Amino acid sequence: MNFFRSAPVWLAAVSAYIVVAFTTTERAVVHRRAVPDSLRSPVHVHVVASGLDVPWEIVWGPDNWIWYTGQSGTIGRIDPRTGENKLLVKIEEVYRHRSLGLLGMALHPDFAGNPYVYVDYTCKKDSVITTKLVRFTYRGERLTNPLTMLEIPAHTGHNGSRIVISPDRKLMFATGDAITITNAQDKGSLNGKVLRMNLDGSVPADNPIRGSYVWSWGHRNIQGLAYGANGILYSSEHGDAVEDELNIIRKGHNYGWPKVEGFCDQPNERAFRDSVEATDPVKSWTPTIAPAGIAVYKGKHFPEWKGAILLTTLKEADLRVLKPDAEGTRIVSEHIPIDGTYGRLRAVCVGPDGSIYVSTSNRDWNPGSGFPKPEDDRILRITRGTKADLAVQNPKGETDSGETGRGALLYRQYCASCHKPDGKGVAGTFPTLHGTEQVRDKARFVQIILKGLSGKIRVNGEEFDQHMPAMGFLADESIAEIGTYVRQTFNRDLDPVRVQDVAEMRGK
Missing domain, CATH: 2.120.10.30 (TolB, C-terminal domain)
Incomplete structure (x- = not known):
């Protein structure tokens, strides 16, 4: 369970129903609504x-x-x-x-x-x-x-x-x-x-x-x-x-x-x-x-x-x-x-x-x-x-109101449980997303998201044994939003991932 599979606990709405909507291209859209007090x-x-x-x-x-x-x-x-x-x-x-x-x-x-x-x-x-x-x-x-x-x-x-x-x-x-x-x-x-x-x-x-x-x-x-x-x-x-x-x-x-x-x-x-x-x-x-x-x-x-x-x-x-x-x-x-x-x-x-x-x-x-x-x-x-x-x-009656950007929401849903909300990972277990070659190389980064990883890799000189699932089931737009969020939130000097970038890499 790795890389783009997560949701931190603070994102979850307290006392909530979860409704999941699927399409044939993307099985990954989640909506939350508060539960009535009677329930x-x-x-x-x-x-x-x-x-x-x-x-x-x-x-x-x-x-x-x-x-x-x-x-x-x-x-x-x-x-x-x-x-x-x-x-x-x-x-x-x-x-x-x-x-x-x-x-x-x-x-x-x-x-x-x-x-x-x-x-x-x-x-x-x-x-x-x-x-x-x-x-x-x-x-x-x-x-x-x-x-x-x-x-x-x-x-x-x-x-x-x-x-x-x-x-x-x-x-x-x-x-x-x-x-x-x-x-x-x-x-x-x-x-x-x-x-x-x-x-x-x-x-x-x-x-x-x-x-x-x-x-x-x-x-x-x-x-x-x-x-x-x-x-x-x-x-x-x-x-x-x-x-x-x-x-x-x-x-x-x-x-x-x-x-x-x-x-x-x-x-x-x-x-x-x-x-x-x-x-x-x-x-x-x-x-x-x-x-x-x-x-x-x-x-x-x-x-x-x-x-x-x-x-x-x-x-x-x-x-x-x-x-x-x-x-x-x-x-x-x-x-x-x-x-x-x-x-x-x-x-x-x-x-x-x-x-x-x-x-x-x-x-x-x-x-x-x-x-x-x-x-x-x-x-x-x-x-x-x-x-x-x-x-x-439920002190605030919290629900997911959609105020957070979609890239941040997708990152939280698929990445943060392993790489953590701050993108710094867990030493010796999950690599950081800050300043790594794998993230800075946009083509390689998109390919990793699409295809996943299995086996030993080196990140910033440290070895990790990775079993990251492929995220190719997500729509190109969603992968572009995740990639852009990671590259520009944890690596502010990097350009965004475009939908066209994902489409080109998906075909390879």
């Missing part, structure tokens, strides 16, 4: 714990404590009443790098008789990176006896990974495509899939492919899994430069990546679906929002949210409430009660009393925009608030 629910936020090292997963434990994974390899449990934090294990073989580390976690549904904790994490031996699915046993307030249930190839990104236990007591494990474009459509690969296994690690007899863990395929990088009403399994998934998705995961279904992004609405996507059946998402977002953890709401604090899908986001740094229809197969409304205040939000779970818990993700691979704060990372509890809380949530 907004005031929330109150309390800090449960702070000073954590990226709590990637949080689940409600059988002891009424919050169990969490720390991305650097710790598993702990926190008393939500007092914030007391107890370490359960430090996994030394965890390889932490950017988005890699200790990620998903699920607890055995019969924990008293089977005190098992399932986690997945990345490892590195020499130059080989893998993802392990491991079962620990809980004894004497410690996690012991690690048992490796599965090990699959991994990469420097796109490793998933969420774990949930299904109503029929199967372990569902979401994996990313490991930055290998062929994995998702290859049913012989376990990357880019939702995997289904028995709780002892064996292959269920009723899986769609005999002898295989594969349950569904065609996934790029799933970041959230949760069961809703009627046994529906929802997933949140990162797109490339467009089309983040909310999907319903079904047995034996193909979700299209990399041939289809979001809804099958482009000529090349329709051609693919003429020969291969691909399943559309329930909802998609362009510009992308970097969806993360999801949970389905059941509780008393917000009865109007019953059955809603709670979604945390990284790029937009908000908590969204997605209300489905009675069947759970269509999203009828989208509400944003928390927007930008706490930075990137990673995981979400719901307590028995209906309190909502979310974790922040500000000390991970892409800090910036005022984060991390000294108290990061945090676990927050969300309960019903008052009208005063509602005023704090």
